[in-house]
Amino acid sequence: MAGRFVRASKYRHVYGKSTRKEFCYDNLHISRNAWDTNLVKVNPEYLSVNWDAGGGGAFAVIPLQETGKVPDLIPLFRGHTATVLDTDWNPFNDRVIASGSEDGKVFIWQVPEGFTLHTDAEEPADVHPVSKLAGHSRKVGQVLFNPAAENILASAAGDFTVKLWDIGTGQSTHLLKHGDLVQSLSWNAPGSLLVTTSRDKKIRVWDVRKETPIHESPGHAGAKNSRTVWMGEHNRFATTGFSRMSERQIALWEPGRPEPIGGFTMLDSISGVCMPFWDDGSNCLYLAGKGDGNIRYFEYVNDKFEFLSEYKSAEPQRGIAFCPRRGINVHENEVMRAYKTVNDTYIEPISFTVPRRAETFQSDIFPPATGLKPAMSAQEWIDGKEGLPPKIDLESVYEGTAPKEVPADYKPTPTPAAAAPAAKPAPKKGEPEPSAPVARGPPPSMKVQQASMSSMANKFKDEDAEDDEGSSDDGSSFEQVQRPQPRGAAAAA
Incomplete structure (x- = not known):
């Protein structure tokens, strides 16, 4: 019986589609380092790629509009003396990026103004760190x-610590000591808590500014790496890992609870690590398998992950990145976009779209997205301030105007179709909305019923008046409904 029930959801039909080759990024030298990292990071302007470069570590930055084959020689971001393991874009400045390396250093970089890969120089000049x-x-x-x-940055290292930095001053502000190697970390939306998974199979939630864990519990029992992601503004986080039998698992946690909500859920028996990504706009969790080409996505409803669908590809990915929501294509009803690596030479965008034929902005699937303005300065955060950054109304992006800033708790006005059942019209929509319920109300259906009753009465009246001569066809049709004749007799007639 459970299989017959169809759960209502705006995102139930979301599907992922690959991009034509001319809009992908080819001729890349993606790092082949075995460290468990995502290899790529993206923002609405640039894509960073851990690069396979000799003479120390480097990574590349690719402007998103420069698709197609990348030149053989491109300007690289050089400065590390060993392989670059991870990068991350500043969420409030699309031209600032941080990198971590095997040399134990964290560097801060700034993308030059007008940066491009297509230069006339025989040997393009490399970019150097600013801090x-x-x-x-x-x-x-x-x-x-x-x-x-x-300007607050967290870095996790092989010395079993997570350091917090103010990149504006270059000073370390806080230190979180672990008992083993940290495998992944994720912030909550206000930036006050940090969840980490480590090689000792423990999951910890840290009150960062007090440098103490407020939650510590056993995680996934398997020996392979575990990942975690905080679910945006919810007081929940998700983890992926392995069971003792090397089965891939997913779990939902609430800080302070020693056990996951609903226990550990088995996904499959594939050996690759599951990389989790959270979309706060659609309340969806995306799981990309390392070493396979599949991306599952789930909707978070009633403290459960409801499976939506799965994007399948014959091309496996080693790394993947998801674009911030302010960079998605709202004209195509795109709710998420991923960039996956293919064969260490190729990066392919994958667009996740809600299939709708609409000529207007779809406010129900595009709630406001976090913008470029932080909620507080680094010093205010160090002093204990909390808050969510302001958001931008994606309708202004749809209309092509300057992004309109709205409060962090802003709720968009529903469309007329969504507002029809309400008792009062939604504000700021004027007069058309109150008329919407009238168009779908009782009067039209009553007219239809009256017309139907009138035609039926006239039909019977004609039959009584015309007797058998004028209504022989009608009489035969009523006879067939009440007492079907044999096929042979009907043919003879």
Whole structure:
């Protein structure tokens, strides 16, 4: 019986579609380092790629509009003395990026004005870091910017610590000590809590400014890496990992609860790590398998992950990145866009779209997105301030005007179709909305019923008046309905 029930959801028919080759990025030298990282990061302007380069570590930055084959020689972001393991874009400045490397250093970079890969120089000039943060004694495997505070960066290293940095001053502000290697980390939306998974199979939620864990519990029991992602503005986070039998699992957690909500859910028996990504606009969780070409996506409803669908591809991915919501194509009803690596030489965008034929902005699937303005400065965050950054109304992006800033708790006005059942019309929509319920109300259906009853009465009246001569056809049709004749007799007649 459960299979017959269809759950109502705006995102139930979301589907992923690949991009034509001319709009992909080819001739790349993606790093072949075995460190468990996503290899690529993206924002609405640029794509960063861990590069396979000799003579120290480097990564490349590709402007998103420069699709197609990348030149053989391009300007690289050089400065590390060992392989670059991870990068992360500043959420409030699309031209600032941080990198972590095997040399134990964290570097801050700025993309030059008018940066392009297509230069006339025989040997393009490399880009150098604007700031160097030294403090880790082992390789830095992950870097992650705070999603609410300006210039606050977290870095996780092989010295079993997570350091917090104010990149404006170059100083380390906080230190989180772990018992083993940190495998992944994720901020909550206000940037006050940080969740980490580590090789000791423990999951910890840190009150960062107090440098103490407020939650610590056993995680996935398998020996392979575990990943975590905070679910935006919800007081929940998700983890992916492996069971003792090497089955891939997913789990939903609430800080303070020692056990996952609903237990550990088995996905499959594939050996690749699942890379989780959260979309706060649609309340959807995307799981991309490392080493396979599939991307599953789930909707978070009633403290459960409801499976929506799966994007399948014959081309496996080693790394993948998801674009911030302010960079999606609202004209095509695109709710998410991913960039996946293919064969270490190719990056392919994948667009996740809600199939609708509409000529107007779809406010129900495009709630406001986080913009470029932070909620607080670095010093205010250090002093204990909390808050969510302002958002931008995606309708202004749809109309092509300057992005309209709205409060963090802003709720968009529903479309007339969505507002029809309401008792009062939604504000700011004028007069058309109150008329919408009238068009779908009782009067039209009553007219239809009256017309039907009138025609039926006239039909019977004609039959009584005309007797058998004028209504022989009608009489035969009523006879067939009440007492079907044999096929042979009907043919003879």
